[in-house]
Amino acid sequence: MGAAVFFGCTFVAFGPAFALFLITVAGDPLRVIILVxxxxxxxxxxxxxxxxxxxxxxxxxxxxxxxxxxxxxxGAAVSVLLQEVFRFAxxxxxxxxxxxxxxxxxDGRSPISIRQMAYxxxxxxxxxxxxxxxxxxxxxxxxxxxxxxxxDSPYYFLTSGKIHLLSSLYPPxxxxxxxxxxxxxxxxxxxTSQEPGRRSGMYLLPISLPAAFLTAAIILLxxxxxxxxxxxxERRRYWALGLVVGSHLLTSGLVSWRQxxxxxxxxxxxxxDVGEGVSSLLNIFxxxxxxxxxxSFKVSHLSIISITCSxxxxxxxxxxxxxxx
Amino acid sequence: MLTFMASDSEEEVCDERTxxxxxxxxxxxxxxxxxxxxxxxxxxxxxxxxxxxEDGEEDPDRYVCSGVPGRPPGLEEELTLKYGAKHVIMLFxxxxxxxxxxxxxxxxxxxxxxxxxxxxxxPFTEDxxxxxxxxxxxxxxxxxxxxVIVVMTIFLVVLYKYRCYKFIHGWLIMSSLMLLFLFTYIxxxxxxxxxxxxxxxxxxxxxxxNFGAVGMVCxxxxxxxxxxxxxxxxxxxxxxxxxxxxxxxxxxxxxxxAISVYDLVAVLCPKGPLRMLVETAQERNEPIFPALIYSSxxxxxxxxxxxxxxxxxxxxxxxxPEMEDSYDSFGEPSYPEVFEPPLTGYPGEELEEEEERGVKxxxxxxIFYSVLVGKAAATGSGDWNTTLACxxxxxxxxxxxxxxxxxxxxxLPALPISITFGLIFYFSTDNLVRxxxxxxxxxxxxI
Numbered sequence: 216m217g218a219a220v221f222f223g224c225t226f227v228a229f230g231p232a233f234a235l236f237l238i239t240v241a242g243d244p245l246r247v248i249i250l251v252x253x254x255x256x257x258x259x260x261x262x263x264x265x266x267x268x269x270x271x272x273x274x275x276x277x278x279x280x281x282x283x284x285x286x287x288x289x290g291a292a293v294s295v296l297l298q299e300v301f302r303f304a305x306x307x308x309x310x311x312x313x314x315x316x317x318x319x320x321x322d323g324r325s326p327i328s329i330r331q332m333a334y335x336x337x338x339x340x341x342x343x344x345x346x347x348x349x350x351x352x353x354x355x356x357x358x359x360x361x362x363x364x365x366x367d368s369p370y371y372f373l374t375s376g377k378i379h380l381l382s383s384l385y386p387p388x389x390x391x392x393x394x395x396x397x398x399x400x401x402x403x404x405x406x407t408s409q410e411p412g413r414r415s416g417m418y419l420l421p422i423s424l425p426a427a428f429l430t431a432a433i434i435l436l437x438x439x440x441x442x443x444x445x446x447x448x449e450r451r452r453y454w455a456l457g458l459v460v461g462s463h464l465l466t467s468g469l470v471s472w473r474q475x476x477x478x479x480x481x482x483x484x485x486x487x488d489v490g491e492g493v494s495s496l497l498n499i500f501x502x503x504x505x506x507x508x509x510x511s512f513k514v515s516h517l518s519i520i521s522i523t524c525s526x527x528x529x530x531x532x533x534x535x536x537x538x539x540x
Numbered sequence: 541m542l543t544f545m546a547s548d549s550e551e552e553v554c555d556e557r558t559x560x561x562x563x564x565x566x567x568x569x570x571x572x573x574x575x576x577x578x579x580x581x582x583x584x585x586x587x588x589x590x591x592x593x594e595d596g597e598e599d600p601d602r603y604v605c606s607g608v609p610g611r612p613p614g615l616e617e618e619l620t621l622k623y624g625a626k627h628v629i630m631l632f633x634x635x636x637x638x639x640x641x642x643x644x645x646x647x648x649x650x651x652x653x654x655x656x657x658x659x660x661x662x663p664f665t666e667d668x669x670x671x672x673x674x675x676x677x678x679x680x681x682x683x684x685x686x687x688v689i690v691v692m693t694i695f696l697v698v699l700y701k702y703r704c705y706k707f708i709h710g711w712l713i714m715s716s717l718m719l720l721f722l723f724t725y726i727x728x729x730x731x732x733x734x735x736x737x738x739x740x741x742x743x744x745x746x747x748x749x750n751f752g753a754v755g756m757v758c759x760x761x762x763x764x765x766x767x768x769x770x771x772x773x774x775x776x777x778x779x780x781x782x783x784x785x786x787x788x789x790x791x792x793x794x795x796x797x798a799i800s801v802y803d804l805v806a807v808l809c810p811k812g813p814l815r816m817l818v819e820t821a822q823e824r825n826e827p828i829f830p831a832l833i834y835s836s837x838x839x840x841x842x843x844x845x846x847x848x849x850x851x852x853x854x855x856x857x858x859x860x861p862e863m864e865d866s867y868d869s870f871g872e873p874s875y876p877e878v879f880e881p882p883l884t885g886y887p888g889e890e891l892e893e894e895e896e897r898g899v900k901x902x903x904x905x906x907i908f909y910s911v912l913v914g915k916a917a918a919t920g921s922g923d924w925n926t927t928l929a930c931x932x933x934x935x936x937x938x939x940x941x942x943x944x945x946x947x948x949x950x951x952l953p954a955l956p957i958s959i960t961f962g963l964i965f966y967f968s969t970d971n972l973v974r975x976x977x978x979x980x981x982x983x984x985x986x987i
Contacts, residue, residue, distance in 0.1 A: 244626045244628065251932060252939070258933075258965065263972040264987075269976065284983075287985070343932070347928070349975075351923065429986060504864060
């Protein structure tokens with residue numbers, strides 16, 4: 216059910232961050248301000264990276280899928296580097312503020328230490344980046360099925376008679392109980408479904424659950440990176456800076472690397488076998504996933520893409536997939 | 541709560557001294573112009589011993605109050621600055637709450653995103669064949685809307701100058717009546733429809749009546765500060781929802797831009813209506829009207845301190861010119877609000893005063909911030925990233941404005957910086973960041 220997926224994934228993704236916020240940041244106005252300003256800096260860095268990516272995409276050939284994928288990877292790398300640059304800029308700003316605060320205080324000590332600022336700024340980057348990554352997926356998990364809402368291809372989710380096959384892909388540990396179903400999807404695809412979409416709620420689970428865990432990890436990672444980064448700047452240990460940047464790049468690239476560039480190519484060419492997609496997702500958490508070829512597995516490919524693509528794109532994908540099926 | 545009266549002979553009549561008693565930080569002083577703190581030696585000593593906090597954004601955050609009689613300037617500065625951070629949070633919270641209400645409503649109640657006609661203030665339609673025509677229409681709509689607002693503002697200033705207080709009172713009461721009863725009724729009806737909850741008329745009548753009556757009392761007379769703040773947030777949200785519903789797409793954005801420019805002009809120019817309003821009220825040394833200003837502060841007397849009335853000097857601080865006066869669509873100016881509880885201290889008694897000054901923000905600011913974020917939520921293709929980006933941008937703008945307030949120590953417009961950031965972030969996030977994030981998400985790439 217939408218609500219279960221939504222709440223579960225939200226708490227998985229943001230539980231640690233929320234707890235950290237509530238306990239350490241919410242009580243102190245200064246830290247809250249540092250948090251919000253950190254989020255602003257991250258947003259600016261994202262904006263600049265998007266500008267770069269956008270320009271590149273528009274000056275190059277849009278139909279060349281491989282190039283576009285490469286540009287995307289490049290855009291992601293630029294974004295990571297810009298985030299680190301802005302983290303440094305934020306460090307400089309906070310350092311100045313710290314000095315100002317210290318000079319204004321009665322006993323010459325600033326009310327907040329640079330380490331606290333490092334922690335809060337890391338947390339702020341983490342929260343805002345986590346939110347930006349996953350909030351749309353969560354919102355879609357909550358609401359009624361958006362897929363196919365404009366009456367696009369009825370081939371979405373193909374025939375739900377094959378839906379139950381998907382369940383065999385997943386190890387029992389993440390199988391959603393039978394009680395969970397998604398009535399709105401059933402309503403949408405009532406005519407084409409042979410069984411009452413009981414397991415259709417599971418469609419978004421494979422997307423939102425790994426996303427939630429990954430988001431939680433990234434939030435915490437940003438927090439740690441913030442602390443290490445500021446400390447490295449304070450003590451002028453530039454190798455530690457390089458470590459932070461390198462590990463950020465590594466983390467960001469890890470997902471695509473696991474899938475392999477080959478997968479990316481296939482995705483764009485519409486050859487992506489859903490089994491691969493699903494099993495690669497599962498691989499992230501070292502869960503066993505079996506690859507099975509066949510039409511039914513294209514379904515989850517569509518569901519992954521459909522969360523974020525427009526109706527027209529999904530239409531295209533579904534038609535492409537159907538042609539190859 | 542007593543309204544602050546100039547004739548009040550109690551000392552710490554610092555108008556908007558607030559007593560947001562926070563355990564750690566005492567009396568932040570947000571400085572507004574002409575404010576004279578309720579200074580007395582006791583307080584000084586007390587403040588000195590407390591830790592400082594400050595808005596960490598920049599160097600010397602000077603929420604310095606000017607011209608406190610009997611106080612050495614250096615001490616002034618040192619004392620006042622600090623609690624800047626607290627003031628910022630005192631405004632962050634209500635602004636955030638207002639936006640949350642608006643966004644939650646927009647996302648769940650479809651009524652407010654349906655197009656059901658336009659206000660008479662924006663007569664030109666945007667259903668035009670060409671882009672140029674649409675742009676022209678929206679600019680014309682904006683011109684009309686802004687001129688309506690300017691006219692109303694000037695009318696109000698004229699009324700105020702010629703002391704037609706009753707007329708203004710009546711006007712404000714009429715508008716809050718409408719907001720509290722009619723708009724609430726409509727809102728409640730739509731929410732009930734959305735969630736398919738049945739409510740009979742007697743219950744509805746009772747609910748709306750109670751809500752509205754208590755609101756009128758809280759806003760225009762006396763009431764607990766928190767309740768009053770809550771009502772102000774609610775009516776700002778209702779007003780913002782009306783705007784979001786009835787302003788056509790492009791007109792809304794152009795209006796937002798134009799109103800920030802107007803705000804800048806009206807508050808800062810020597811002959812600007814809002815500035816004149818503020819100065820007139822200052823000259824007369826009286827609070828304006830308990831109308832549309834959100835005040836985060838109130839005076840409180842706690843603890844033990846010796847108050848010496850004679851040492852207070854001119855403690856009748858004129859109501860403090862709020863950070864900015866902004867007019868809502870009905871041209872009602874936001875006036876500073878002065879709600880202060882009766883002081884429990886008596887002169888000569890061993891009472892220590894913990895005063896905290898707060899900041900005031902015009903309700904028009906709340907409304908337009910919420911309009912921006914609500915529009916982003918309504919039209920951003922269902923994208924939450926845009927909404928959040930606008931939200932952060934507005935908060936940062938507010939933070940910077942408060943910083944400037946500390947530096948310049950006079951009434952400042954709160955709209956320009958926030959709305960500018962908000963608009964920049966809205967358009968850039970919607971058009972540049974969203975495709976990027978969507979593409980990344982579709983490949984499960986995390987950055």
